[in-house]
Amino acid sequence: MKRDLATASTALHGKLITPDDSSYRDYRSTYTTVGSPAVVAVPESPGDVAAALLLAREHGLPLAVRSGGHGLSGGGTNNGGMVIDLRRMNKITVLDRRKRRVRVEAGARWAQVAEALSPHGLAISSGDHGNVGVGGLATGGGVGWLVRSFGLTVDRIRAVEVVLADGSAVRADDSSEPDLLWVMRGAGAGAGIALAFEFEAVELRNVGVAQIIARVDPAGQVLHRLDAALKDAPRELTTALMLSSRGSVTSALITAVVATDDERVIRRSIEPLFGLTDVTLQQAVITPYTNLVPRQHMHANTGQMPSSTTNGLITDITPAASRAIVAVAGGPTPVLIQMRSLGGAVSDVDPAATAFPHRHQRSLIIASAFPPYGHEALGRAWEPMAEHTEGAYVNFVSRPDDAMFDRTYPGITGARVAGLWKRYDPEGILRPGN
Structure with a gap:
């Protein structure tokens, strides 16, 4: 054989x-x-x-x-x-610098994309790790360092080159195969194999980056205050928070990225964060965007990080949600909690425009457990959070079952996704979980 x-x-x-x-x-x-x-x-x-x-x-x-x-x-x-x-299909081409139109093959990684576009003063709103492949992220959503400034990765896609399950090659854009373009921007894994994307990139070279460590009280007031600060923050600001618990002490590591090199905007964006309760460390620099997704991130993938992951989207980090987040992070099952900011440019897009419908929520909460704790233990640990969330993001899911599909693609979005998956892949050979 x-x-x-x-x-x-x-x-x-x-x-x-x-x-x-x-x-x-x-x-x-x-x-x-x-x-x-x-x-x-x-x-x-x-x-x-x-x-x-x-x-x-x-x-x-x-x-x-x-x-x-x-x-x-x-x-x-x-x-x-x-x-x-698809790793050998990794070419990156600036098609039209004036229009910021860029073609990226699906096998490229985001470190390579950032490095290739940097000499042109361009960037693409992508994830937060240089090792991530373009195809998987760009067909699922794309929540990263530029999300509040420039939207999701799928929001910058203008065309996709796809091989369908029957082997036919198709280009999908607004005028040709618009349904395929729609489903490939958020639910592409079940419709076809994306080979290349045409993106509308953004003008960007340097960004402001701040690192803040703050103690977290059991009520999670720092989380609630961070959420309140983001409501009024310039949309250039995007944050990612990670909770770490040791015994009874929980700390928050906050990375704040401001998508500009304008010192006044950077200062105005991050100063409210330095006023969060019990800040123990703070620093800020201006740095090339390539340093956020560097080539050093690119490593062989050998199963070195077995884990179980789930997530949920939240509109407001209420006091009750703050307590639940801290309870999960400090519970008996060791769970890594991350909190990614949304809103800003993400909310500008009509929920029906792409297969990523979650446009009003302003935070993504991600929970991961590591061996010997598996999916069942993570599910039990996640229970205090479940009632506070609405919807989920496909790229932070370990078990893409029917229940998760309904959370990721609720209501009419899910019905349309399922119908298009059936149209483009009638036998379901590409369908996640098959």
Whole structure:
């Protein structure tokens, strides 16, 4: 079987990796999950992707698609199936500097994108880690350091080049295949394999970055006050908070990014944060955007960070929600809590414009547990938070089941996503969880 797979298609000669190959270890896993696929296809063109899809069909192989391998669900690998690994399709091209139009292939990583665009004075609103692959993030949403200033990654997509489940290559934009463009911006994993995106980038070189450490009381007043500060903050400001508990002491590490090098705007944005309760450390610098998603982030993904992750979206961090967040972080199950700010430019977009409908919520709360604690333990720990959340974000989900689908794509959005998945992939071979 292994030999048959390796020699099955002349179109994929030299582009199939099986367990007998010395490079298999470098291709088998994601950041969170060790996989044992029967074969990994490493295409270099749309034709190669179509050939890999045909090969998977002919051999009845379960299919996984991987752009970077950082995805928390582990859906970029499997056991006994085929993985289509897009890492060789990683070209980044400035198509029109005046219009800030940029083409990025799905196998690139965000560190490479930031590095390639920096000499042009451009950036793309993306995630917060340079190792993350473009394809996975850009088809799910894209919450990162520039989100309040320039929106989600999907909000900057103007066209997508896709190979559908039947092997056909399609370009989706506002005038051609608008339904496919809609679903690829937020729910793309079940519709097709994104090969490249055309983005409208933003003018950006340097940003202000502040680091703040604050003690967190059991009532979580610092979280409530941070939320209140963000309501009135310039939209150039985006924050990410991480809670760390040791015994009875919980601390918040806050990273604040201001998407400008204007010192007056930076000062006006971050000064309210320095006034949070019990601040023990604070510092601020102006730095190139590339330092937030640096090439040093790029590492091999070998299953080195097994974890279980869930999340929920919140409109207001009320006192009750603040207490619940602190309770989860300091509970008997060790849980890492992150809080990412939304709002600003995210809220400018019509909820029906993309398959990411969560436009009024202003915070994303993420909870992760690590071995020996698994998904069930995380679920129990998360219970105090569940009643305070509405909706979820697909890129921070370990178990994309039906209940999570309903939270991620509620109501008419979910009905439209399901209908388009069925239209573009009738057999469901690309569907998450299959």
